[in-house]
Amino acid sequence: MADTDARDREYPYEDAVSFYAGRLASSRERSTLAWVTAHPDAAARARRDAAIEQRIARQYEAVLDEPIPPRLLRYGHRRRARWPMRMGTAAAVAVAAGIGWWGGTQQMPSPERADGFVQRVAAAADGDGPDGTPVVSTAGAQTSPGGGNALPAPDLGAQGYDMVARRHVDDAGGGRDLGEFVYENDLGQRVRLFAQRREPVGEPSPRVSFEGGRPLARWQANGVDYALVGEMPADSLRSLARIAAAGRPAEPAPVQPVGRPLPSKQGPAWRVGDDPPLDSMPSATPGVTPRERMIPAADGGGGVQPQGQM
Amino acid sequence: MIDAEIPHLRRYARALVREREAADDLVQDTLERAWRKRVQWRPTGRLRSWLFRMLYRLYLDRRPQLQRAHRNLIALDDVRPPAAADIDADASLHCREVLAAIDALPEKQRAILLLVALEQPSYREGARALGLRVGTFRSRLSRAREQLNERLVSAAEPTPTREDANG
Numbered sequence: 155m156a157d158t159d160a161r162d163r164e165y166p167y168e169d170a171v172s173f174y175a176g177r178l179a180s181s182r183e184r185s186t187l188a189w190v191t192a193h194p195d196a197a198a199r200a201r202r203d204a205a206i207e208q209r210i211a212r213q214y215e216a217v218l219d220e221p222i223p224p225r226l227l228r229y230g231h232r233r234r235a236r237w238p239m240r241m242g243t244a245a246a247v248a249v250a251a252g253i254g255w256w257g258g259t260q261q262m263p264s265p266e267r268a269d270g271f272v273q274r275v276a277a278a279a280d281g282d283g284p285d286g287t288p289v290v291s292t293a294g295a296q297t298s299p300g301g302g303n304a305l306p307a308p309d310l311g312a313q314g315y316d317m318v319a320r321r322h323v324d325d326a327g328g329g330r331d332l333g334e335f336v337y338e339n340d341l342g343q344r345v346r347l348f349a350q351r352r353e354p355v356g357e358p359s360p361r362v363s364f365e366g367g368r369p370l371a372r373w374q375a376n377g378v379d380y381a382l383v384g385e386m387p388a389d390s391l392r393s394l395a396r397i398a399a400a401g402r403p404a405e406p407a408p409v410q411p412v413g414r415p416l417p418s419k420q421g422p423a424w425r426v427g428d429d430p431p432l433d434s435m436p437s438a439t440p441g442v443t444p445r446e447r448m449i450p451a452a453d454g455g456g457g458v459q460p461q462g463q464m
Numbered sequence: 465m466i467d468a469e470i471p472h473l474r475r476y477a478r479a480l481v482r483e484r485e486a487a488d489d490l491v492q493d494t495l496e497r498a499w500r501k502r503v504q505w506r507p508t509g510r511l512r513s514w515l516f517r518m519l520y521r522l523y524l525d526r527r528p529q530l531q532r533a534h535r536n537l538i539a540l541d542d543v544r545p546p547a548a549a550d551i552d553a554d555a556s557l558h559c560r561e562v563l564a565a566i567d568a569l570p571e572k573q574r575a576i577l578l579l580v581a582l583e584q585p586s587y588r589e590g591a592r593a594l595g596l597r598v599g600t601f602r603s604r605l606s607r608a609r610e611q612l613n614e615r616l617v618s619a620a621e622p623t624p625t626r627e628d629a630n631g
Contacts, residue, residue, distance in 0.1 A: 167606070168587075168602070168605070168606075171609075172584075175584070177584050199613065202613065203609050203612075203613070206562055206581070206612065206616075207580065207581035207584075208581075209559050209562045210479065210562065210563075210566070210577075210578060210581035210582065211581050211582055212559075213479075213559055213563070214475050214478055214479050214582060215475075217471065217474050217475040217478050218471045218472070218474075218475055219471075220471070220474070222467075222470050222471065222474070223488055225488070225492055226470055226474075226488060226491055226492055226495060227467065227470075229466070229492070229495035229496045229498070229499045230499050
């Protein structure tokens with residue numbers, strides 16, 4: 155009681171406001187009523203202040219019942235890009251593009267051309283092998299080129315690209331198997347990544363050249379040659395390639411329904427009816443069936459591979 | 465647990481910023497910061513006070529740009545227009561007049577008045593929510609009320625006409 159009296163003496167005006175706003179604890183109503191009776195001028199002011207508070211509260215009370223925007227519920231996940239992050243990303247891309255341009259002005263390594271990797275990629279991207287034969291594997295193809303030696307694919311999820319398909323491109327005389335990974339962003343834009351094992355030559359930095367009138371970025375990492383092809387400006391492709399070269403391996407892609415063609419923004423249409431006998435194909439990933447993924451065949455046939463590593 | 469506080473954060477942010485998207489941006493940044501610093505929260509205090517303190521700090525940090533935007537928003541406020549029931553016959557308090565008077569207050573006084581009006585915290589909770597000592601909270605609230613009343617009174621006084629000036 156002594157504490158209450160002390161508090162009343164200290165905060166009588168705020169208690170009076172609370173009293174008129176109808177939120178004063180009942181245990182203090184009697185003392186507050188006595189105070190406002192003894193101080194009519196202050197009581198009038200307190201009454202007015204309480205009315206102001208009620209006005210404000212009423213003005214914004216509807217906000218409590220509004221549906222919460224989904225973006226406010228994602229605080230535990232990766233932050234969505236807003237302008238500061240977009241500016242940062244743009245700056246990073248600009249820097250990467252600048253570095254890439256500098257790198258692109260350097261002399262192209264000749265070993266890649268010598269072993270035909272670039273030509274094979276360019277041909278595969280066009281849909282035909284170097285000698286005009288189809289590049290898409292059919293039944294019985296190895297999911298792991300090189301007899302089970304899996305080709306790792308980078309994760310481009312941070313750049314908005316998810317892996318949607320992969321395939322094994324038949325060796326057409328180059329002596330090494332070629333793997334292809336297809337990535338797609340939310341806008342349906344695709345990039346194709348080709349990979350092939352070879353001896354390390356110490357050239358990890360992506361370089362861009364133009365093959366068949368389109369940009370092609372290539373680099374090497376961990377004994378694998380990579381080439382990235384996509385319908386985008388060379389600088390953008392170079393930036394994406396640099397991120398891919400520095401990135402971590404991709405996570406397994408989500409399962410797609412069997413027979414559901416992926417929307418193709420570039421390249422030939424899908425021909426589901428031409429699928430090879432899927433269940434007869436081996437899977438490189440334990441627990442992942444070969445029917446999880448399909449990609450469009452460059453020649454119109456149906457190359458099919460499970461998702462993940464090749 | 466945090467999700468339950470989002471409507472209250474949105475309401476306070478909306479009152480501070482007065483523009484829906486900017487207010488939600490502020491709440492989003494608050495939530496993301498809170499999530500990053502979640503290990504610092506001690507269950508001895510109310511979660512809401514902890515979150516409000518973060519929101520208030522972020523608001524003060526961005527005050528210059530928010531104020532620039534806010535100056536253009538008073539007449540286009542994202543609040544419902546006052547209805548007849550909103551007019552206090554006793555005190556002649558009009559919702560828009562009150563908001564305009566609050567807008568004219570110093571920022572920290574605005575923040576404390578809005579907090580008290582919307583959340584009705586105890587002195588201790590209110591002080592914690594704004595990162596103040598209880599005494600500072602109380603005296604600032606008192607000054608804010610005083611200044612708001614002065615502004616409302618002066619706004620209610622009729623503007624002298626030319627005839628008044630000529631006697």
